[in-house]
């Protein structure tokens with residue numbers, strides 16, 4: 001029996017909720033199962049740790065603290081950027097998410113001269129609960145190991 005281990009490709013269906021209120025923040029159940037190459041940082045650290053040794057058909061449920069999920073929020077990830085650096089025709093709104101060369105950020109403050117940008121991951125600082133079902137486990141191909149990610153179903157198409 002193949003079980004989830006380093007250098008295996010795992011396919012899972014999952015549902016993620018906030019333990020405080022049960023609100024769902026993510027789910028794979030409306031789409032294809034998620035594929036990930038185990039041991040190659042495709043997933044948040046606690047997710048892989050909790051799924052190690054699981055076999056096909058097995059269901060696991062666990063709650064991760066922020067440090068095992070998307071990390072704690074840090075003040076360093078919040079930056080004041082001069083308004084002049086943004087396109088003039090861009091209408092800034094509090095709470096909006098924008099893309100930048102440094103990754104996505106949320107607009108958390110607007111003054112006449114600066115935009116306060118929060119680069120913290122939206123799920124950082126939060127405990128996350130996962131319900132996971134293992135759909136498939138297989139050996140990774142050499143190419144997948146070289147690339148560090150899954151090819152084909154549930155993964156990269158290239």
Ligand SMILES: [Zn+2]
Nearest residue numbers: 147149151156
């Ligand atoms: Zn690839």
